[in-house]
Amino acid sequence: AQTVTQSQPEMSVQEAETVTLSCTYDTSESDYYLFWYKQPPSRQMILVIRQEAYKQQNATENRFSVNFQKAAKSFSLKISDSQLGDAAMYFCAYEGRDDKIIFGKGTRLHILP
Amino acid sequence: DGGITQSPKYLFRKEGQNVTLSCEQNLNHDAMYWYRQDPGQGLRLIYYSQIVNDFQKGDIAEGYSVSREKKESFPLTVTSAQKNPTAFYLCASSIQRLVGELFFGEGSRLTVL
Numbered sequence: 677a678q679t680v681t682q683s684q685p686e687m688s689v690q691e692a693e694t695v696t697l698s699c700t701y702d703t704s705e706s707d708y709y710l711f712w713y714k715q716p717p718s719r720q721m722i723l724v725i726r727q728e729a730y731k732q733q734n735a736t737e738n739r740f741s742v743n744f745q746k747a748a749k750s751f752s753l754k755i756s757d758s759q760l761g762d763a764a765m766y767f768c769a770y771e772g773r774d775d776k777i778i779f780g781k782g783t784r785l786h787i788l789p
Numbered sequence: 790d791g792g793i794t795q796s797p798k799y800l801f802r803k804e805g806q807n808v809t810l811s812c813e814q815n816l817n818h819d820a821m822y823w824y825r826q827d828p829g830q831g832l833r834l835i836y837y838s839q840i841v842n843d844f845q846k847g848d849i850a851e852g853y854s855v856s857r858e859k860k861e862s863f864p865l866t867v868t869s870a871q872k873n874p875t876a877f878y879l880c881a882s883s884i885q886r887l888v889g890e891l892f893f894g895e896g897s898r899l900t901v902l
Contacts, residue, residue, distance in 0.1 A: 682831075718895075721879065721881075721893040722893075767832065775837065775839055776837065776845075777822065777837075777883075778848070779833075781830060782831045
C-alpha cells in the first residue's frame with residue numbers, strides 16, 4: 677500500500693523568506709500524481725501544485741515550486757517570498773493507479789511578520 | 790457557480806444515532822471522495838466512487854456507508870457502529886482517474902454528544 681509521510685508537523689518562516697516543506701512517499705508504481713494542497717484557517721482545501729511522475733521537470737506555480745526526486749521518492753514544496761496569506765496547513769498527496777488519493781498528516785506553516 | 794456543497798456545516802448527534810452527511814456537486818465530475826480529518830491525522834479516506842452505482846472502501850470505512858445513485862450526489866452515513874465519529878468530514882470530487890486535482894467542499898463538523 678502506498679504511504680505519504682510529512683515529517684515536519686510545524687514550521688515557521690519569516691515573511692519574505694523562503695521555506696521548504698518535506699514529503700516522502702512509498703509506492704511500487706511508476707505512473708502516479710503528486711500534489712500539495714493548502715488548508716487555510718477557513719478549512720477550504722485548495723490545490724497548490726501538481727506533479728506528474730513521468731515528467732522530469734519540476735512543477736512551478738508562481739512562488740511555489742517543487743523538488744521532485746523520483747528515485748528517492750521525495751516531493752518537497754518550496755515557497756519563495758513567503759506572505760502572511762501563506763499561513764496554513766499544507767498536505768502532500770499521492771494518486772496512483774487504484775484511484776485512491778491519499779494524504780500525509782500535514783505541516784502547519786506559520787509566517788512571522 | 791460550479792462547486793461542491795456539503796450540508797449541514799455543523800451537526801450534533803447523540804450516541805447510537807445514525808446521521809447522513811450530504812455532498813452534492815455540479816461540476817460533472819465522475820469521481821467523488823469522502824475524507825475524515827482529525828487533528829494530527831491528516832485526511833484519511835473513508836470511501837470513494839469512480840462511477841454511479843459503484844464505490845470502494847478507503848482506509849477507514851468501518852462504521853460508515855455510502856451510496857452513489859446519481860452522478861451529482863455522494864451521501865455519507867455515519868452509523869452507530871462508528872466508535873469515534875466526532876470529526877471534520879470533507880467531500881471532494883475530481884474529473885476522472887489519474888487526472889488529479891480534487892475539488893473540496895467546505896466540510897461538515899460532526900460532534901457526538
